[in-house]
Amino acid sequence: MRDAFSAFNDGIVMTNPYPVDQVEIVQAPLPDKVVLPLQQRIGDEAIPCVVVGDKVLTGQIIAQTQDVFCVPIHASISGTVAAIDEQIIPHKSGLKSTCITIQSDGKDVWIEREDCGDFLHCSPETLIHHIQQSGIIGLGGAGFPTHSKLSKSLDCHTLIINATECEPGIMCDDALMQHYPREVVRGVEILLHISGANQAVIAIEDDKPEAYRSLLMFNHNDKISIVQIPTKYTSGAEKLLIKTLFNVEIPSGGFATDKGFVCQNVATSKAIFDAVIENKPLVSRIVTVTGSGVVPNNFAVRLGASFAHIVALAKPDDKQHDIRMGGMMMGVDVATLAVPICKISNCIFVNHTKAKPHVQECIRCGQCNQACPVGLLPQQLYWHAKSEHTDRAMDYNLRDCIECRCCDVVCPSHIPLAEYFSFAKALHQQQMREKHKTDVARERFEFREYRLERNKQERAEMMAKKKIELKKKMANDKVQKDKIAQAMARVKKTKQDKK
Numbered sequence: 001m002r003d004a005f006s007a008f009n010d011g012i013v014m015t016n017p018y019p020v021d022q023v024e025i026v027q028a029p030l031p032d033k034v035v036l037p038l039q040q041r042i043g044d045e046a047i048p049c050v051v052v053g054d055k056v057l058t059g060q061i062i063a064q065t066q067d068v069f070c071v072p073i074h075a076s077i078s079g080t081v082a083a084i085d086e087q088i089i090p091h092k093s094g095l096k097s098t099c100i101t102i103q104s105d106g107k108d109v110w111i112e113r114e115d116c117g118d119f120l121h122c123s124p125e126t127l128i129h130h131i132q133q134s135g136i137i138g139l140g141g142a143g144f145p146t147h148s149k150l151s152k153s154l155d156c157h158t159l160i161i162n163a164t165e166c167e168p169g170i171m172c173d174d175a176l177m178q179h180y181p182r183e184v185v186r187g188v189e190i191l192l193h194i195s196g197a198n199q200a201v202i203a204i205e206d207d208k209p210e211a212y213r214s215l216l217m218f219n220h221n222d223k224i225s226i227v228q229i230p231t232k233y234t235s236g237a238e239k240l241l242i243k244t245l246f247n248v249e250i251p252s253g254g255f256a257t258d259k260g261f262v263c264q265n266v267a268t269s270k271a272i273f274d275a276v277i278e279n280k281p282l283v284s285r286i287v288t289v290t291g292s293g294v295v296p297n298n299f300a301v302r303l304g305a306s307f308a309h310i311v312a313l314a315k316p317d318d319k320q321h322d323i324r325m326g327g328m329m330m331g332v333d334v335a336t337l338a339v340p341i342c343k344i345s346n347c348i349f350v351n352h353t354k355a356k357p358h359v360q361e362c363i364r365c366g367q368c369n370q371a372c373p374v375g376l377l378p379q380q381l382y383w384h385a386k387s388e389h390t391d392r393a394m395d396y397n398l399r400d401c402i403e404c405r406c407c408d409v410v411c412p413s414h415i416p417l418a419e420y421f422s423f424a425k426a427l428h429q430q431q432m433r434e435k436h437k438t439d440v441a442r443e444r445f446e447f448r449e450y451r452l453e454r455n456k457q458e459r460a461e462m463m464a465k466k467k468i469e470l471k472k473k474m475a476n477d478k479v480q481k482d483k484i485a486q487a488m489a490r491v492k493k494t495k496q497d498k499k
Contacts, residue, residue, distance in 0.1 A: 023175045023210070025286055025298045028313060032104050034076050034304025035340040037089045038063050039097040040143065046073050048100060054081045057111040059281050061133075062100055069148055071135045075102055076283040076302040078109040090307075090325045090332060090339040099340070102304070110280075119276050124154060124194045127276060134275035135282045135343075140173075140236070140265035141166060141326055143344045146272070150194055153262035159191055159200040160245065160256075163211070163266035164229065164236035167327030170347040172286040173266050175298040177204070177211035180270055181218040183277075187269035188224055190276050195262055200224045202266070203241055205231040233329070234373040234404045238263050252397050267346075287341060289314040291350040293321045301341055307348055308337035316350055324349040329405045360413040368407035368417060374400055378407040378417050385424035390431060393424050401425075 038046040046063035056062055056075040063073035082103040086096040116122060116130050132147035140162060161184075165173045177184055188200050200221075204212050206228045215226050229235055229244055239250040242261055250256055256263055267285065274280045283303055287310060290296035294314035301310050307323065323334040325345055334348075368378035377396055384393035398421060405418040 023171050023178055023298065025175045025179050025300055026313060028299045028301040028305070028310050030077060030104060030106065030108055031302055031305035031309050033079075033082065033101060034104070034302060035087055035099045035101050035306070036062070036073055036076065036304040037087075037097050037099045037340065037342060038073060039089070040070055040137070040343075044070060045098060046070065048084055050081050050084075050100070052081050052084060055079075056081060056102060057109050059113060059283060060111045062102075069145060071132055071137060071145055071147070073100070074135050074281045074283050076304050077102055077104045078107055079103045079105040088336065088339055090334050090342065090345065113279050113281070115279055116276050119190050119193060124150075124196070127190065127194050131272060131275055133281075134271075136268060136271045136275060137282075137343055138265050139267035139271060139285060139343060139346065141330070141344050141346055146264070146268055149257075149262065149264070150191075153195050153257050155260070156195050156257060156262045157198050157260040158246070158262075159188070159195055159197040160241060160261055160263045161188055161191075161200060161202040161266050161269055162236055162238075162241060162263055163202055163204040163208075163215075164241065165205060165208070166236045166346075167233065167329050167331075169290045169296075169349065170288050170327060171290070171296070172288045172298050172346050174208050174211050175288075176267055176270055176286055177208070178214050181211075181214040183270050183273045184266055185215065185219050185221070185224065186277065187271075187273035189221060190272050191264060191269060192221075192223055197262070198223070201245060202226045203229055203245060205229060205235065207231040234402065234406065237373070237402050237404070240373060252400050282343065285341075285343065285345070287345055288347040289350065290347065291321075292352045293317055293319060293350040303343060304340045306338055306340060307334065310341070311337055311348060311350055314350070320353040321350050322353050324351070329409075330403060357414040359415055362413055362415060365412060367410040367412070371406040371410045373404060373406060374402060376401055378421075381424070382415065382417055382420055385420040388424070388427060390424050390428035393421075394428060398424060398428070 038048065040046070044065050044067040046065045048063045050056060050062045056078060058075055058078045060075045061072045062075050062081070065072065079102045081100060083101040085099065087099045089097045089099070091097070116127070119127060128147045128150050131150070132145070136146045138144045138146060138149075163173055163177060165171070188202065192200050200223055202215060202224065204215070204226060212226065212228060219226060227245065234240055235244060238256055241263065242248050242250060242256060242259070248259055248261075250259060271282050275282070284300060285303065286298050286300050288296070288298050289310055294311065294316045297314055299310045299313060323337060324331045325334050326332055326347055328349055331347070331349065362379065362382065364379065366379065372378055380396050381393050381398055381401070384390070384396065385398070401421045403418045403422055407417045408415070411417060
């Protein structure tokens with residue numbers, strides 16, 4: 001991939017290493033089975049509401065979560081629940097996660113769902129709830145729950161639809177806009193109604209002329225504008241996109257909603273159309289299969305189908321391949337094609353296996369600093385991340401790193417800088433969690449000690465008070481006894497005097 005990039009001071013210019021003559025969408029056949037992970041990209045693991053042996057319909061909710069931040073899991077085919085167990089999922093950790101396996105009955109019978117009605121007569125809260133129950137998350141790769149982002153953006157003034165396609169080689173959004181422009185624009189109108197924004201901007205790179213013309217043809221809303229931006233890697237990053245479109249800087253640690261912007265992926269807009277207008281939950285998506293080992297194409301496939309299910313449709317050659325989900329830059333290496341397609345699986349790269357370059361020591365050339373699109377200092381971050389001084393790395397705004405790997409590409413020593421940064425972020429989060437636990441434990445211990453000392457002091461004060469009251473009582477009793485004795489003595493003396 002290194003030959004496909006050119007480094008400049010303002011970022012990385014990239015060309016598609018696997019161009020195609022025509023952007024198509026091939027409908028993949030219904031899979032024999034699907035494996036649906038219950039651990040979503042963000043939030044808690046969903047709890048199954050079915051058991052092995054249950055019959056399920058397409059679109060039926062099969063797992064829910066108690067976390068209002070998350071979305072439910074839907075059956076992507078009709079059939080029988082064959083297993084609920086741990087299986088390998090496409091994640092950089094390579095660990096297993098609890099999954100529900102559904103064996104297809106070959107009928108693809110859909111469940112009946114309550115119609116949302118005319119969205120213009122629905123409140124934003126009703127539509128947001130419907131979107132949540134439809135299982136929609138950000139389909140650009142981040143996987144952030146859409147309903148949660150919309151809930152925080154009811155007062156925004158500008159809606160941005162990200163149609164930039166994150167990396168070269170990925171064509172799923174381009175294909176989506178060419179084949180479903182009406183649905184995309186209609187989905188944007190729904191988002192405008194929910195957010196109450198004054199305007200919507202569909203940002204599309206200038207290397208997608210067919211998609212641009214298709215959207216223009218079906219856009220008849222004065223609030224929606226379609227803007228072409230230069231084709232440059234990382235232009236789709238939220239903060240960079242806002243800077244490009246409106247010349248507005250989102251400060252370090254800040255969010256787009258703080259400045260009145262809300263960003264959604266173009267595929268998410270189409271999914272919202274399907275949920276609100278067509279009344280269909282998110283059970284499928286378009287996936288690009290590309291690379292030097294296959295014939296590049298796009299496939300509409302059900303969630304939970306295996307990578308092998310659609311890679312076989314891309315006519316792979318008989319050479320040894322490396323598999324990567326997502327982009328060649330920001331993607332995740334996958335060890336086997338047996339893993340399931342999930343909501344964030346926008347692309348599968350199937351490349352001929354190549355020897356990895358030997359990592360050498362940093363020569364302090366500074367090229368990484370020039371290539372960073374968000375203006376960080378990767379060289380300084382590298383030293384702090386390598387020595388696990390995460391606090392110092394955070395002082396250099398490590399949290400703003402988008403892990404685009406531009407620094408990796410230009411590094412002459414082939415240092416995997418982004419891996420160090422990702423590790424440092426995870427380590428810092430772990431340290432913060434442990435610090436929080438330690439702080440809580442210390443506070444509990446200190447409060448216990450304070451409570452014991454307070455109880456001891458209160459008991460001492462109570463005992464001292466009781467002693468004082470007892471002494472007073474004993475003194476009073478003595479006075480009374482003396483008075484009684486004196487009275488008895490007077491009576492006795494009176495009796496003796498009478499004798």
